[in-house]
Amino acid sequence: MRILRAIPVLILPIILAVGCAAPAYVEKDESADFSRYKTYAWIENTDKKNERHRQNEFMKSHVHEAVNAQLQKEGWREDRSRPDVLISYDLLVEKATREQSNPVYSMPYRRIYYNPFYGRYGTIYYPSSFMGYDYNTAEVQEGTLTITMVDAKTDKTIWQGWTTDEVNSRNVTKKEIQSSVHSIFRKFDVVKK
CATH class of the missing domain: 3.30.160.670 (Double Stranded RNA Binding Domain)
Structure with a gap:
């Protein structure tokens, strides 16, 4: 049973190494x-x-x-x-x-409000939200x-x-x-x- 659990752990590095390799192209003479x-x-x-x-x-x-x-x-x-x-x-x-495209998120923020019914202040938290992508170009060596x-x-x-x-x-x-x-x-x- 331990061997079956270890197989995915052993195969994962192989899959990652093959997936990260650069694509290669071949032409050959069929004759x-x-x-x-x-x-x-x-x-x-x-x-x-x-x-x-x-x-x-x-x-x-x-x-x-x-x-x-x-x-x-x-x-x-x-x-x-x-x-x-x-x-x-x-x-x-x-x-x-x-x-390159980098995701852009808004900054999270809090808003303070007054509740007249209870007579005290409260806080509403607004988490960051996805706003789109920022596209730019980078110079690389190939x-x-x-x-x-x-x-x-x-x-x-x-x-x-x-x-x-x-x-x-x-x-x-x-x-x-x-x-x-x-x-x-x-x-x-x-x-x-």
Whole structure:
């Protein structure tokens, strides 16, 4: 009986974690046979002249680690000499505006009145009441992570997944990257079926 009571408590964090994840989108080549792909290699970004390159090294290593972990769960392995699939990623952080609506309530107040029948004063309490919404816009940073898989032999894009989520700064943290990669690769299971 105690086990039955504990099940909702154990399932609630899982439901909350899945419900809070950013939505991910996937496009795939229907003609591609994913059962024959078992190895992959990363395509390096050749944009070395950008002065922000050193700052992006951390984000690059975090993306590689997170994607490698997800692909290894699927039974894939990294092979730089003769890969079946070439993988690249793109991480874009830009400013966006988000509309927010906040409920507005009146202030509670008391009114004092005189009762001539009893010859004394009384108090009436008026609680706060809902008056509507206050709409405003806020500027936020949104990060879009796109992961692309290309067939190494045909140079044809076979799978692409992306997600957009609110981030804290232009330098996306490791936790935010892992969350985004996890959201994208939850859809990767559909490809194998």
